Amino acid sequence: MKPDQTAEVYVSCPLGLEEALARECEAIGVARLRLDKAGVFCEADFGLAMRLCLWSRVASRVLWPLSSGWVANRDQLYSAVKAIPWEEWFEVHQTFAVSSNCREVQFTNANFATLVAKDAIADRFRERCDGLRPSVNRDNPEVLVDLHLNGKRLDLSLDLGGESLHRRGWRVDGGLSPLKENLAAGILVLAGWVPGAPGPLLDPMCGSGTFLVEAGLILCDTAPGLLRPRFCFMNLKPFVAPAWEALLEEARTRDQRQTRTGVVLFGRDLDLAMVGRSISNLEAAGLAHLAQVEACELTDCEPPPGPPGTLVTNPPYGQRMLPDTDLLPLYKSFGDLLKKRFEGWDAWVITTQGPLSKSVGLKTSARIPLFNGAMECRLLKFQMYQGSKKASVPQNG
Numbered sequence: 541m542k543p544d545q546t547a548e549v550y551v552s553c554p555l556g557l558e559e560a561l562a563r564e565c566e567a568i569g570v571a572r573l574r575l576d577k578a579g580v581f582c583e584a585d586f587g588l589a590m591r592l593c594l595w596s597r598v599a600s601r602v603l604w605p606l607s608s609g610w611v612a613n614r615d616q617l618y619s620a621v622k623a624i625p626w627e628e629w630f631e632v633h634q635t636f637a638v639s640s641n642c643r644e645v646q647f648t649n650a651n652f653a654t655l656v657a658k659d660a661i662a663d664r665f666r667e668r669c670d671g672l673r674p675s676v677n678r679d680n681p682e683v684l685v686d687l688h689l690n691g692k693r694l695d696l697s698l699d700l701g702g703e704s705l706h707r708r709g710w711r712v713d714g715g716l717s718p719l720k721e722n723l724a725a726g727i728l729v730l731a732g733w734v735p736g737a738p739g740p741l742l743d744p745m746c747g748s749g750t751f752l753v754e755a756g757l758i759l760c761d762t763a764p765g766l767l768r769p770r771f772c773f774m775n776l777k778p779f780v781a782p783a784w785e786a787l788l789e790e791a792r793t794r795d796q797r798q799t800r801t802g803v804v805l806f807g808r809d810l811d812l813a814m815v816g817r818s819i820s821n822l823e824a825a826g827l828a829h830l831a832q833v834e835a836c837e838l839t840d841c842e843p844p845p846g847p848p849g850t851l852v853t854n855p856p857y858g859q860r861m862l863p864d865t866d867l868l869p870l871y872k873s874f875g876d877l878l879k880k881r882f883e884g885w886d887a888w889v890i891t892t893q894g895p896l897s898k899s900v901g902l903k904t905s906a907r908i909p910l911f912n913g914a915m916e917c918r919l920l921k922f923q924m925y926q927g928s929k930k931a932s933v934p935q936n937g
């Protein structure tokens with residue numbers, strides 16, 4: 541695949557957000573796409589691929605395909621990697637790294653595949669650049685090569701973002717267990733939170749404020765990549781600085797953070813340190829003037845003034861913070877709180893399956909399977925109908 545052509549770019553995302561990612565890619569300008577597990581294949585040229593990196597809130601990575609084929613052993617892997625015209629993509633003085641993901645007995649050790657690929661790339665440059673080769677920088681490479689081996693099927697790509705796209709650049713401090721930014725954004729998309737959304741958004745257990753910041757960026761039509769200082773595509777030969785500058789200029793024009801007024805993002809958390817983290821993150825994202833974050837125990841949480849809005853939260857759940865059984869009362873009081881004070885609101889909760897979600901004691905109007913990393917979760921929707929107690933029916937099973 542040459543840099544000036546259209547390619548079938550692979551855009552990855554957290555498992556369960558494929559549909560949301562597909563709709564988002566279409567809105568960004570992709571005309572042809574197909575869904576895959578934990579991602580979407582999009583037909584794109586280099587400019588559209590850069591636009592995806594800048595505008596996708598849900599994507600983790602944007603991979604530009606270089607070659608696909610079949611390899612059965614070390615020598616075939618080496619030859620397949622060496623056959624790619626790397627010198628058309630980057631210069632010998634630039635640094636690179638290889639990130640490998642292998643599901644093949646022979647290469648289950650991804651490090652081995654990485655070493656073979658690094659040698660092949662270095663040897664190709666040596667043969668063409670008077671014995672010179674690019675250096676490897678594992679932590680902060682200028683060029684990131686993605687190697688996927690599934691069975692004997694090899695896919696080699698360039699990771700256009702480099703560092704995962706959930707790293708927007710606004711996070712000052714995450715605390716113990718922040719949600720990834722793109723998972724939070726995907727949940728907000730599923731919750732129907734759109735630019736100019738009416739009503740307030742409340743996270744009563746906001747932690748470091750991931751939902752608040754991502755909701756603010758959506759509300760202000762701020763490109764998630766606008767705050768990020770670097771993408772690996774900037775170091776590739778097909779990169780055209782004026783084309784990128786034009787994309788940035790368009791994003792700056794759309795960005796309403798400075799013109800928007802009125803507090804619409806509300807965060808509460810029991811832990812004062814978390815409140816501080818949320819505020820720091822909102823400030824770093826340029827959204828503090830749209831938010832109000834206070835220390836508050838869940839049972840004391842009141843809806844903000846104004847019309848009913850959207851409640852979205854990621855309460856503690858087992859494994860990462862506390863065993864499930866210790867958390868049952870928290871989930872029960874959450875359900876009681878919704879019933880008592882949040883009539884007319886839509887509440888969205890991401891948690892694990894099983895006893896925790898049941899102890900909320902309310903009927904769900906949606907249960908969407910989602911993965912938080914490797915952990916299988918459910919995004920639950922509780923619709924707190926106005927003037928009706930329908931949502932208060934305890935769910936069976």
Ligand SMILES: C[S@@+](CC[C@H](N)C(=O)[O-])C[C@H]1O[C@@H](n2cnc3c(N)ncnc32)[C@H](O)[C@@H]1O
Pocket residue numbers: 714715717718719720744745746747748749750751808809810811814836837838839853854855856857870
């Ligand atoms: C899983 S963390 C939320 C992480 C957050 N979504 C983020 O991205 O940073 C759960 C949060 O719930 C808060 N929390 C736990 N019990 C609470 C309670 N009873 N009242 C208010 N907040 C509580 C914790 O302090 C913690 O910050």
